[in-house]
Amino acid sequence: MNLFSKSPTFVRQLFCTISLQRLETINHHIRFSSQSSKAIDNNKQQSEYRFSLPNGNLSNEQREFYEKNGFILIRNLVKPESLDHFRKRFQDVCLGKVKVLGMTVMKDVAIAKSEFADGEKAITKIQDFTLDDELFKYCCLPDIVKYVENFTGPNIMAMHTMLINKPPDPGTQSSRHPLHQDLYYFPFRPVDRIVCAWTAMEKINRENGCLVVLPGSHTGELKEHGYPDWKGGVNKMYHGIQQFDPNTKRAHLEMETGDTVFFHPLLIHGSGTNRSPGFRKAISCHYADSACEYIEVENSVQDYISKEITAIFRKKTGIENARFEDVWKIKSRLVQGERINL
Template sequence: MSLPGVKVIPNPTFAELPDSYKLSAEQRKYYDDNGYFVIKELIDFASLYSYKQRFSQMAKGLVATAATIIKEPSLVEKKLNPEDYINKIQDIAYDDVFVQYAQNPRLLDVVSQLIGDDVTAVHSMIINKPPGTGRHPPHQDLFYFPFRPADKIVAAWTAIDDVTTDNGCLFVIPGSHKKETLYAHGNVPDSGKMFHGILDEDRVAPVGERVPLEMSPGDTVFFHPYLVHGSGPNVSKNYRKAITFHFANNHCHYIDVKGTVQEVAADDVMGVAKKKGFEIAYQDIWRYKSRLIKGVKSNL
């Protein structure tokens, strides 16, 4: 029974999504040609809500975590609430809530069709991007990964909130993966610490060739590790939350990045580890981050 003048809204019901998602020939060709594609509403609302709640719990220190919390320096100085200055939380594959994203059967079905049935999560992150967060310059994810082959690695990136150009949506350079060239990266203007960008970005990622990916909650983009991509600054008054995992086939193998353009990434990461008192090889850092998701024992 309701009070006079109060509108009663029925409890929402959610239709269960099927456990599988078969790619069409057109989708697969689009991925091969462009290095990415977007699937609308791949992840259900209930899951998205649980990721948002878990982020809030971690940001407020309500749950113990071994994940890496990254803050936006320019926002920390304003002494706002944690959610107002935490940019992202990395290495979330061993969290009981966040790992459910990597184990989502619909997501895994797509990943398996792209890289094979044996799957390891090699990188994991929830991104908050509060108002005032700067851009992430054009880059390639393969720059960080000391394992190959590249065609057996794929990223899945799902919008938790509405993602727009105003709040810093992703942009991609379609087809840039086909050159199979890993460009030199480093610190570039307007980028935060450890946010490496392609040094010759005006040539490699000209503004006129950048395609923005505006997405609704649950929409998921899959992209190749050679693909040149980035994101803009958040100039809106809204957060821009997203969750992303990188997956590799379990049969991928580690490589030595010494003497390559990737040595910059390795030096930075190992430098941070050394400051924390750890002497560890770059490949071992990635072994620590990785988690077997599906199939036989992983080489990673």
Template sequence: MNELGGGIIDWRNDGLVLSAEQKTFYFDNGYLVVRKCVPKSEIDRYNERFNYICNADPSEFPFLGVMRDITLADTEKTVKKVTKIQFWQDDPVLFEYCKYPTIVDIVKDLIGIPQSNIVAMHTVLINKPPDTGKLSSRHPMHQDLQYFPFRPADLICAAWTAMQKINRENGCLSFVPGTHKGPLLPHVYPDWAVCRYPSTTSRQVNNKAFHGIKDFDLSLPRVHVEMDEGDTLFFHPLIHHGSGVNRTDGFRRAISCHYANDDLCHYSNEKNETQEEIDRDLMELFEKKTKRLGIKVDTSDLDYSYTFRIRSRPVNGTKSNL
């Protein structure tokens, strides 16, 4: 085996939770499914909290990032409009997901050792809506490292838990196995909406920051991962992945956290040729958010790593580098 994981991970032996066979599968493919990882009692708590947040007065949760599908902009202001909530690292209920012991131990098996200090870097709960016919519920094939200003990639891992039955009909995740061993590729806004609606631009019909791999090779074989409630995907930030259109009448819900090994990861200025654009887009969203909150932040000398510095949280041990 080569040194995926910087040579610190013992891929040949059982871990805290994972078997050597499971660890080897992740090493080779860049993703792993752990069935029944999170119990229904926990999922019920997250669902209840999500519904409460969506229907609460926004002033009760001023720092949360609540996102709505642009094609649903004129619908009623309820949970049916909210497609995603982010930045809930300080919510006492939802952050319990990030600290769930089984998930943290699996993450240690994949990006560290039992003594590693693990940090939650990005939190999101996704409520994929039924598609309105404009493909806005589809997330193009992409690499998560496109959004991250920290490295090394091998010591970053996502946990993504199904909060209901998820299949191809409602837009399950799909992966191109093995692509985590390649480079970070250029990303752009997808052009399918431009082709379908030539009178508009890609930015006007796609949700902000939904970038996809530039000139993605559609002939690459994909694995479509169907899941039951509580099943959890763990995947590498360089693996090519995305999700299809939700063709059902209901929403498709999942909760996720990206983790990093705080002992060995660091912020980096390393970028590909298109990462500057996503940084600008995300900083623009950050500036709008702080302005709405009446917070004065001089962003002229800041880059997007600043937003990770203020929202990353330890899930065990201490935080020092991130």
């Protein structure tokens, strides 16, 4: 088209239209580039998440909280009917009505000495209930597993299970659980693909000994542990961190029945004295990505505990040459997906 053969008005209009189109295009570029930089920012943020995965139920905001603090509390996650079922099963275990292969029934150091304590009153914790189909239902609750996927990915093993029955303290303060990191007990890695779900089976507050956590401590190293030097005695296997700054900020996790906290295995945590007249119950499971691998812990900070646990296992099973990882292989159970390494 020869523009010069057209009227000046037409040419001006055409230039105007072209300019407007250009402006539109530039505008579009600006809009597009700001949208894509938002997407890039979002991807960058996602790739900066180290402690969680996009798989499960957690929102980005919740993931950010976990990344920073090493725990996330989800309110009202487990139904009271399920918790009643687990409570009843626990009572049957304590009364000896149910015997479960591999389960450890632990007595409180102070209460066990009392000849008057019987049934669940003498028992502070049952551990390793994975082979009990009734209690194992806790590990498989879809409401919990959906969050676990945010930490382990889709192939999930239940590695360690507990129903904790913190007794009213007899004045010895032995009902406390010293500050510790759960990774101390675990010979598998990577650490960030392990998570604990811990559910309050009733209202848990400072009076009956709620969980105490040191927010952000999951970013640190695995520390040296050992039995604390407590006058009133300390429960078996309740190792604690010996050296840490007592002024570090603590958070007391007060929870209602069914509330569940998910926390990282390096998070420093423990629980307080039970000053109430009742037993304080919680149920928990440590999950791991089944693609995690066993590691050697000899001569590491885990050396002492691995020998203590393996010795108990050898005595219980009569398997003389059992190794630390064998203890874990036997008690762990697949929850979802494929059993890869563990």
